[in-house]
Amino acid sequence: MSDKTATATAAPETATGRPLLSIQNLSISFRTAQGVFTAVTDANLELSARSTLAVVGESGSGKSTMSAAINRLLAPNATITSGKILFNGIDLAQASEAQMTGVRGAGIGLVPQDPMSNLDPVYRIGHQITEALEAHGATPSAARLRAIELLSMVGIPEPERRFRQFPHEFSGGMRQRVLIAIGLACRPQLLIADEPTSALDVTVQRQVLDQLSALTEEMGTALFMITHDLALAAERADEVLVMFRGSIVEHGPARQILEDPQHEYTKRLLLAAPSLAVRRGETRNATPYATHQAAGTGHVDNIIELSAVRKEFVVRSGFLSRPQRFVALAGSTFSIPRGSTVAIVGESGSGKSTTTRLVLGLDAPTSGSITFEGAETSAFTKKELFDFRRRVQPVFQNPFASLDALFTVGATIVEPLVVHGWGTKESRAVRLLELLDAVALPADIAARYPHELSGGQRQRVAIARALALQPELIVLDEAVSALDVLVQAQILDLLTRLQHEFGLSYLFISHDLAVVRQISDFVHVMQNGVIVESGTPDEIFDSPREQYTRELLAAIPGSRIAS
Numbered sequence: 001m002s003d004k005t006a007t008a009t010a011a012p013e014t015a016t017g018r019p020l021l022s023i024q025n026l027s028i029s030f031r032t033a034q035g036v037f038t039a040v041t042d043a044n045l046e047l048s049a050r051s052t053l054a055v056v057g058e059s060g061s062g063k064s065t066m067s068a069a070i071n072r073l074l075a076p077n078a079t080i081t082s083g084k085i086l087f088n089g090i091d092l093a094q095a096s097e098a099q100m101t102g103v104r105g106a107g108i109g110l111v112p113q114d115p116m117s118n119l120d121p122v123y124r125i126g127h128q129i130t131e132a133l134e135a136h137g138a139t140p141s142a143a144r145l146r147a148i149e150l151l152s153m154v155g156i157p158e159p160e161r162r163f164r165q166f167p168h169e170f171s172g173g174m175r176q177r178v179l180i181a182i183g184l185a186c187r188p189q190l191l192i193a194d195e196p197t198s199a200l201d202v203t204v205q206r207q208v209l210d211q212l213s214a215l216t217e218e219m220g221t222a223l224f225m226i227t228h229d230l231a232l233a234a235e236r237a238d239e240v241l242v243m244f245r246g247s248i249v250e251h252g253p254a255r256q257i258l259e260d261p262q263h264e265y266t267k268r269l270l271l272a273a274p275s276l277a278v279r280r281g282e283t284r285n286a287t288p289y290a291t292h293q294a295a296g297t298g299h300v301d302n303i304i305e306l307s308a309v310r311k312e313f314v315v316r317s318g319f320l321s322r323p324q325r326f327v328a329l330a331g332s333t334f335s336i337p338r339g340s341t342v343a344i345v346g347e348s349g350s351g352k353s354t355t356t357r358l359v360l361g362l363d364a365p366t367s368g369s370i371t372f373e374g375a376e377t378s379a380f381t382k383k384e385l386f387d388f389r390r391r392v393q394p395v396f397q398n399p400f401a402s403l404d405a406l407f408t409v410g411a412t413i414v415e416p417l418v419v420h421g422w423g424t425k426e427s428r429a430v431r432l433l434e435l436l437d438a439v440a441l442p443a444d445i446a447a448r449y450p451h452e453l454s455g456g457q458r459q460r461v462a463i464a465r466a467l468a469l470q471p472e473l474i475v476l477d478e479a480v481s482a483l484d485v486l487v488q489a490q491i492l493d494l495l496t497r498l499q500h501e502f503g504l505s506y507l508f509i510s511h512d513l514a515v516v517r518q519i520s521d522f523v524h525v526m527q528n529g530v531i532v533e534s535g536t537p538d539e540i541f542d543s544p545r546e547q548y549t550r551e552l553l554a555a556i557p558g559s560r561i562a563s
Contacts, residue, residue, distance in 0.1 A: 059456025173348025
C-alpha cells in the first residue's frame, strides 16, 4: 500500500483549512417507470489533497452514481434530493452550469468507465485530447505537444502516429488509456476514476496507476477511485470506502479494511475476490475435461482448431499516406478440447481480441486454417454459417457497445431466439426469466434499457444473451472484467455449472490472471501477435519459462502491499 499518511477522513487539510472534497448527507434518487428509486442514501466523506480514496462495492451499489454527482453528470432522471458536495468550499450541488463548466476538467478530471461510449468515433484521438486542453486556454501547438506526452505517459506506443488515428483503430485497453489521458490533461486538483484500469492488462495497469500516484504526490491531486478490485484498492488507496445498496457500510484505512473487515458485506467481498493461490482443482470450477485429463483418461476431442493462423490489417496514418500492413497475429496454432476452458492472456494489443474475432468468424485469416468440428470455417455455406452462429456465441469486452441502445433488456436477450426461430412467444418469455435469474438480475430489469444499467449489469445482460441458444462454444472476451467480485464469482460458478451440464467449451480472454488460474484448463500467453508460452495453469503460474510471463505475474495488483 502507499506509504502516504493522508487519509480520506482524517487527512491533513488544504492550505485553506478545509478538505478538498466534502460530501455531507448526500442522497440521490432516480425517477423510473416503477416509481422513485433511491440510489445513494445519506453519504458522508472527506477527501484531502494528495490522498487517495477507493470506493468498492457490487454493481448497482451507488458507487458510480455518487461519483457522477460530484461532477454534476447525473442522468436526466436523477435528482440530488438532499446534502452538499463541497469542492474547495463551493457547493457543487447548487452550482450553476457556468460554474460547473469551469470546474470540469481543470478542477475535477474524469476517467469514465466505458471507452466506446465516451470517445467520439468520428474524431481522431488527438483532437479529443487537445479539445479539452484548448477549452481551458492552451494554444493548439501546446495542446498537441501535451497530448502526445499524455499518450506516451499512459503507455501507448508511437504516440505521434496514434495521435492521428481514430478510436476504432485502438484496442479496448488502448481506448481506456486515452480516456485516462483526457482525464489527466489539465492537471486537475481532483481526479475521479470510475474503474480506470478494468480494461487494462496488468503491466499497463501498473504503469498507469504509478503515474496517477506520481500526480497525487507531486501536484497535490486527490484521487477518487472506483474499483471492484480489492487488491488494487488495498495497494493504491489511503482509505477504502465500502458501499452496499446505496449506503456506506464501512470506511477506514485500506490495510485495516483488508485485514480486519467489520461489516458482513465487506467480509463477503474479500471472500469472493479471486486469488492466485487458488488452483483450478481446488475450487468448484474443476471441469469434466480437467478431471479426465488428471486421471489420464478420455480421448481429446477438439471442437475447434487453429493452425498457423496469421492475420494482417492494412492501416493508414493519414489521408495521403501509404497504406502499411500491420501483423496482428503471426502464426497462431492451438485447439480447444470439447468441454474445456482455454485461456489466452497478454497485454492489450497482443492479439487476444483479434483471435476471438477469427474464432467467431467475424474476420477471415490472412493465411492458415480454422476448423470447427473438423470442417474448414472459410468453406461454410450460408446455411452452415448460420448454424455456426447458433453454436458459437460471443460475450465481448464492452457490453455497452454490444447492446442495442434502442432495445430493452428483455428484447436484447430474446433476439437470438427470435432470429433462430426458437420456441413460441410464451416459451421465449419463460426462457428470458430463466436467463435473468441465471445471471443474478431481477425480472423487472427486462423493461429497462442499457443506459439505465450499471456497467456490471450490462455485462450480465450480454452473458445472458450469449447463453440464450445453449451454444457449444462460448468466446468470452474479458467477460468478467467489468464485474464486481461477488457477481464475478457468481458468473464464474454459472459458467462452470453450464459446462458440467451441457459440455460447453470456452475460449476465455482475460488480463485477470487470478481468474484465469481458477477457471482455465490450459493457458496461452500472447505477446505481439505470437503465442510465447503455453501450459496448464500450474505450469504457467508456478514455473513460468518466459520473462514476459514473469513480468505479467509480477504486475498483479497486491504484489506490492507491504507485509
